[in-house]
Amino acid sequence: EVQLVESGGGLAKPGGSLRLSCAASGLSVSNAWMSWVRQAPGKGLEWVGRFKSETDGGTIDYAAPVKGRFTISRDDSKNTLYLQMNSLKTEDTAVYYCTTHSLVVPAPFDYWGQGTLVTVSS
Amino acid sequence: QSVLTQPPSASGTPGQRVTISCSGSSSNIGSNYVYWYQQLPGTAPKLLIYSNNQRPSGVPDRFSGSKSGTSASLAIRGLRSEDEADYYCAAWDDSLSGWVFGGGTKLTVL
Numbered sequence: 001e002v003q004l005v006e007s008g009g010g011l012a013k014p015g016g017s018l019r020l021s022c023a024a025s026g027l028s029v030s031n032a033w034m035s036w037v038r039q040a041p042g043k044g045l046e047w048v049g050r051f052k053s054e055t056d057g058g059t060i061d062y063a064a065p066v067k068g069r070f071t072i073s074r075d076d077s078k079n080t081l082y083l084q085m086n087s088l089k090t091e092d093t094a095v096y097y098c099t100t101h102s103l104v105v106p107a108p109f110d111y112w113g114q115g116t117l118v119t120v121s122s
Numbered sequence: 123q124s125v126l127t128q129p130p131s132a133s134g135t136p137g138q139r140v141t142i143s144c145s146g147s148s149s150n151i152g153s154n155y156v157y158w159y160q161q162l163p164g165t166a167p168k169l170l171i172y173s174n175n176q177r178p179s180g181v182p183d184r185f186s187g188s189k190s191g192t193s194a195s196l197a198i199r200g201l202r203s204e205d206e207a208d209y210y211c212a213a214w215d216d217s218l219s220g221w222v223f224g225g226g227t228k229l230t231v232l
Contacts, residue, residue, distance in 0.1 A: 107172035
């Protein structure tokens with residue numbers, strides 16, 4: 001069974017930094033396409049970025065609002081995906097979900113973590 | 123402002139059929155697959171439809187998806203109280219080189 005567990009959320013000041021973690025079990029993060037998706041309070045879903053599997057090049061893509069400020073990385077030895085968030089803005093306040101493409105069907109965002117809340121406020 | 127456009131709300135009575143639309147452009151829905159997600163209150167989204175009209179194992183056949191041109195639709199027949207949730211469409215956008223979502227539709231079962 002695939003499980004994704006996010007951690008690291010909390011309160012940060014504008015201009016500050018936070019690092020989110022996503023510990024995976026039931027799959028290898030190096031062999032999966034993994035994404036971060038966020039949801040501002042009472043709002044819809046917004047894709048943040050993705051890390052392709054090693055077999056598909058291992059490249060990383062970001063959404064325009066976070067490019068240059070956020071960095072996605074992974075530690076294969078810990079089977080964990082990270083989201084380093086710098087230069088935080090109030091509009092980055094959201095629940096951040098770790099999600100991965102399906103291992104069964106050709107679909108993105110099949111497995112989801114429970115989410116971790118990031119609040120950016122002075 | 124979401125790249126994909128959905129009505130903010132929809133409603134129906136138990137047993138009815140409801141449809142939720144998702145409008146995009148040639149760079150997303152017009153040239154790529156559409157996916158649908160169901161988000162029950164306080165939970166993470168769940169994959170409902172993939173590749174325009176395919177259901178993952180475990181999703182009831184009451185749910186169906188379709189696509190035509192730059193628009194897509196999710197249909198739910200035999201509406202049940204447990205279908206009350208937010209529904210999102212998603213597609214890859216070639217111009218943005220990223221995934222885009224609709225703003226979500228809140229479905230109320232009256």
